[in-house]
Amino acid sequence: MLKKIPLGILFIFLILLLSMVPVKVGGTGKSGDILSGKSFVDRSGNLIAVNPGFNSIISLSAVHTENLYFIGASKNITGVDRGSIFPFEVNKKQKYDISKPYDVEEIIRINPDYVLIEPSMIPRFNKPLSRLETAGISVVNLMSESLEDFDYYIRKLGILTSCNTESSLSQFKRDIGLLEENFRKHSDRKSVFVETSERGYYTLSNNSLLYRIFTLSGVEIINPQKNLLQKDQEYVKAGFNFIKDNNRNIDYYFTVTGPGFLGASRNSVSQNSRYNSIDAVKNGNFMELSSVFFNYTFRIIDGVKEINRAVYGSEYSYEGDKKLTRELFARTVYNYLNLETFTVTDTGYYDFKKYNHLYGSFQDVYYLDKDFNDIETVVMHGFLKPFKEGETEFFNRKSSITVPDLEQFFYLYKDFNSDEILNLFKQLNLEGQDVFSVSDLLKILNFLQGESV
Amino acid sequence: MYKGRPFKFLLKNLLIFAVLILSGCSGVNTNISKKAVLIVSFGTSFVETRKLNIDETERVISEAFPEYDKFIAFTSQIIINIYKDRDNIEYMNVSQAIEEIYRKKYGEVLIVPTLVINGDEYDEIIESIEPFKDKFSRMIVSKPLLSSMSDYTEVAEALVKDLPEIDSETAVVYMGHGTPHHANSAYPAFDFVIKHLGYSNIYMGTVEGFPTFDNVVEDLKKKNYKKILLIPFMIVAGDHAFNDMAGDEADSWKIMLKSMGYKVDYQLKGMGEQPEIRELFVKHAKEAVRDFK
Numbered sequence: 001m002l003k004k005i006p007l008g009i010l011f012i013f014l015i016l017l018l019s020m021v022p023v024k025v026g027g028t029g030k031s032g033d034i035l036s037g038k039s040f041v042d043r044s045g046n047l048i049a050v051n052p053g054f055n056s057i058i059s060l061s062a063v064h065t066e067n068l069y070f071i072g073a074s075k076n077i078t079g080v081d082r083g084s085i086f087p088f089e090v091n092k093k094q095k096y097d098i099s100k101p102y103d104v105e106e107i108i109r110i111n112p113d114y115v116l117i118e119p120s121m122i123p124r125f126n127k128p129l130s131r132l133e134t135a136g137i138s139v140v141n142l143m144s145e146s147l148e149d150f151d152y153y154i155r156k157l158g159i160l161t162s163c164n165t166e167s168s169l170s171q172f173k174r175d176i177g178l179l180e181e182n183f184r185k186h187s188d189r190k191s192v193f194v195e196t197s198e199r200g201y202y203t204l205s206n207n208s209l210l211y212r213i214f215t216l217s218g219v220e221i222i223n224p225q226k227n228l229l230q231k232d233q234e235y236v237k238a239g240f241n242f243i244k245d246n247n248r249n250i251d252y253y254f255t256v257t258g259p260g261f262l263g264a265s266r267n268s269v270s271q272n273s274r275y276n277s278i279d280a281v282k283n284g285n286f287m288e289l290s291s292v293f294f295n296y297t298f299r300i301i302d303g304v305k306e307i308n309r310a311v312y313g314s315e316y317s318y319e320g321d322k323k324l325t326r327e328l329f330a331r332t333v334y335n336y337l338n339l340e341t342f343t344v345t346d347t348g349y350y351d352f353k354k355y356n357h358l359y360g361s362f363q364d365v366y367y368l369d370k371d372f373n374d375i376e377t378v379v380m381h382g383f384l385k386p387f388k389e390g391e392t393e394f395f396n397r398k399s400s401i402t403v404p405d406l407e408q409f410f411y412l413y414k415d416f417n418s419d420e421i422l423n424l425f426k427q428l429n430l431e432g433q434d435v436f437s438v439s440d441l442l443k444i445l446n447f448l449q450g451e452s453v
Numbered sequence: 454m455y456k457g458r459p460f461k462f463l464l465k466n467l468l469i470f471a472v473l474i475l476s477g478c479s480g481v482n483t484n485i486s487k488k489a490v491l492i493v494s495f496g497t498s499f500v501e502t503r504k505l506n507i508d509e510t511e512r513v514i515s516e517a518f519p520e521y522d523k524f525i526a527f528t529s530q531i532i533i534n535i536y537k538d539r540d541n542i543e544y545m546n547v548s549q550a551i552e553e554i555y556r557k558k559y560g561e562v563l564i565v566p567t568l569v570i571n572g573d574e575y576d577e578i579i580e581s582i583e584p585f586k587d588k589f590s591r592m593i594v595s596k597p598l599l600s601s602m603s604d605y606t607e608v609a610e611a612l613v614k615d616l617p618e619i620d621s622e623t624a625v626v627y628m629g630h631g632t633p634h635h636a637n638s639a640y641p642a643f644d645f646v647i648k649h650l651g652y653s654n655i656y657m658g659t660v661e662g663f664p665t666f667d668n669v670v671e672d673l674k675k676k677n678y679k680k681i682l683l684i685p686f687m688i689v690a691g692d693h694a695f696n697d698m699a700g701d702e703a704d705s706w707k708i709m710l711k712s713m714g715y716k717v718d719y720q721l722k723g724m725g726e727q728p729e730i731r732e733l734f735v736k737h738a739k740e741a742v743r744d745f746k
Contacts, residue, residue, distance in 0.1 A: 267499065268498060271502055353667070382703050385712065
C-alpha cells in the first residue's frame with residue numbers, strides 16, 4: 001500500500017504535466033502561447049484564461065475591431081475606439097477615447113469582460129491602461145507579429161469570443177495561395193518603389209508586412225536594404241538620390257498614405273517638380289495606396305489585388321452577354337477603368353452628413369461581399385446613384401441599368417451632355433435600347449478609350 | 454487669447470522665457486531704425502502653390518516696406534516639419550522667428566499675418582508673440598484679410614474682377630475653410646456683402662463651418678442655374694481645394710454638384726495669386742504702422 005502512494009503521486013504529477021503541454025494549432029510555432037482552447041498568453045506575457053460563455057469586449061484598436069467583425073464576433077463588441085470606423089456597422093457602437101479620463105471612467109463603469117489593445121498603445125496610454133487594470137478590468141494585448149503569425153492571432157480573438165475562426169482562416173489561406181499562384185505566372189516581373197514617407201523618402205524594408213504583401217502581388221521591390229540601422233526595422237531611409245539612381249529600374253511608383261504612413265499624396269506629387277525626374281511618375285505609373293490594406297486584417301487580400309491590378313492590369317473576366325445589372329455595371333467599370341479602390345481613413349468621416357452616399361452604408365451590399373470594393377468605388381465616384389428610403393440606402397444589385405444611369409455615368413466620367421450621349425448611342429447602334437448587356441457597356445467603354453468597337 | 458489656457462500658454466512659452474532669462478537678453482531693443490517685417494502664413498507643402506501664393510505675397514509685402522528686413526514664418530508645425538524632412542528646408546514657426554528678430558536686436562517688428570479671418574491661427578500668432586511684447590520698442594501687428602467693414606467690399610470687388618464672363622445660368626460658389634471659432638461669422642458676412650453689392654449669383658460655403666455645402670445647395674436650387682463655377686476662398690489652393698472642392702470622389706463639391714445635374718467648372722487658384730489681395734495685406738500693414746501708438 002505504501003509503495004503505491006509514490007507511484008500514485010508520480011502518476012498524478014505526469015497527468016498534470018501533460019495537461020500543460022501547449023496544443024499545437026499550426027502557424028509559426030508560437031502555438032506555445034495558446035495553452036488550450038480556453039487560454040493563451042498575450043503580447044504582454046499575461047496568461048489570459050477566458051471566461052466560459054459570452055464575453056463583452058471593448059476594442060481599442062481599429063485592427064482588432066475589423067477582425068472581430070470578420071470572424072462574426074460583432075455581437076461581443078460593446079464599445080470601440082474612435083479610430084474604429086470599418087465596417088460601417090461599427091459606427092453604431094459606443095466610441096471611447098482613453099486619452100480622456102471620463103471615457104476611462106465610463107469603461108470602468110461599463111465593466112466589460114475584456115478590453116483589447118495592441119502593443120503600440122502601451123507607451124502612449126500607460127496611465128489610463130493601468131487605471132483600467134487597477135479597476136479590475138482585464139486588458140488583453142494582442143497583435144500579429146508576421147503574416148505567418150496571423151492565423152494564430154485570429155485564433156486568440158476566436159478564443160476570447162467563442163467564435164470559430166477556422167473557416168475564415170481557411171478561406172484567407174486559400175485566397176492568398178491562389179493569388180500567389182496566379183501572380184507567380186508573370187514572366188516579366190515589374191519592379192516598384194514604395195514611398196512610405198515623403199519625409200526623407202523612406203521605403204519598406206524586407207522585414208515589413210508591407211514587403212510581404214508587395215511580393216505576394218508579383219512585383220520586385222527596389223529598396224536600399226543595406227541602409228538598415230537595425231536588423232528588425234520595418235522601414236528604411238532611401239533618400240531621393242536613391243530613387244533617382246534607380247529611376248530606370250522603377251516600373252511603378254507607389255506611395256502609401258493614411259494612419260501610420262506619410263507617403264506623398266497624389267496632389268502633393270503633382271505639386272513637387274522633383275517627381276518629374278522619376279519616369280514612372282511622369283508616365284502615369286503611379287498610385288497612392290491606402291494604408292487600410294496593410295494592417296493585419298483580412299483585407300490584406302484586397303491590398304495584394306490592388307497592387308497587382310495597378311501594375312499588371314485587371315484580370316477580371318467580363319461577363320459577356322449577361323444582362324447589365326447594377327452589380328455587373330459596377331464590376332465591369334471598376335475593372336475596365338482600373339479604378340483605385342475607394343477607402344475611408346479619416347476617423348471623422350462619419351461625423352458629417354454626406355450628400356450622395358455614405359461609404360459602406362448600403363443595406364444590400366455587405367462588407368464581406370466579394371464585390372464590396374467594386375460597388376463602393378463606382379458609387380463613390382458618382383458613376384451610379386444610390387437608392388434612398390429616408391436615411392437608408394440601397395444599391396439594388398439586380399436592377400437593370402437604365403438610360404438615365406448611363407447618362408449619369410457618361411456625364412460624371414466624360415462630361416458628356418445629352419446630345420453627345422445620344423450621338424454616342426447612335427454611332428454604336430444602341431439608340432432606342434432600354435435594356436443593355438455587359439457587351440454593350442464594353443463596346444461603349446472601348447469606344448471612349450479610343451479602341452476599336 | 455489665452456482663453457483659459459494659462460498652463461498651455463506657460464508651457465509653450467517656457468523655453469522662450471528660459472532663453473530670455475539665461476541669455477541675459479531681458480532688455481528692450483531700443484534701436485527703432487532697425488526694423489523687421491515678419492510675414493506669417495499657415496503654410497502649404499504643395500511647392501508650386503506655395504511659390505505662386507505665399508512666396509509672391511511675401512515678396513510684395515517686403516517690397517512695400519523696403520526699410521524693413523524680411524522674416525517669414527509658418528504657423529503649421531506639420532508643414533514646417535515636412536519641408537525639413539522632405540526638402541531639407543528650414544522654416545521657422547512664429548515663436549522661433551520672433552525670438553530670432555529679438556536676438557538680432559531689431560527695435561521695431563511689424564507682424565503681417567496673411568490669413569483670411571481673425572480665427573484660431575490669428576489667436577495663436579498673438580499668443581506666440583505675447584512674451585516679447587515688451588521687448589521691442591515697437592511691436593506692430595497687422596490684421597487678416599477680413600477685419601474691417603471696408604475689407605469685405607474690397608475683397609468682394611477684387612474677386613469679382615478676377616472672374617471670367619459669367620452668364621445668368623451660372624453661379625459662382627466660393628469654398629472657404631470654415632471654423633468652430635466665432636470668427637467663422639466672416640463667411641456668412643461675406644456672402645451677405647457680396648449679394649448686397651449686386652452679385653446675386655455668387656455664393657459662399659465652407660468645408661468646416663457655416664454656411665455649409667447643404668446651405669449653398671438650398672440657395673442654388675431656388676434659381677435655375679445650369680452651371681457652377683467653384684473657386685477656393687483661401688489664400689492658398691491646397692489640399693482642401695484639390696480634394697474637397699475639385700476631387701474625383703463622391704463627397705467632393707464637384708462630384709456632388711455634378712450628380713445633381715449641374716455642369717461644374719473649377720479654378721484651382723488661391724487668393725494669394727491676386728494682386729489686389731496682396732495689396733490689401735500691404736494696406737493693412739501700412740495702416741497698422743500708421744495707427745501704432
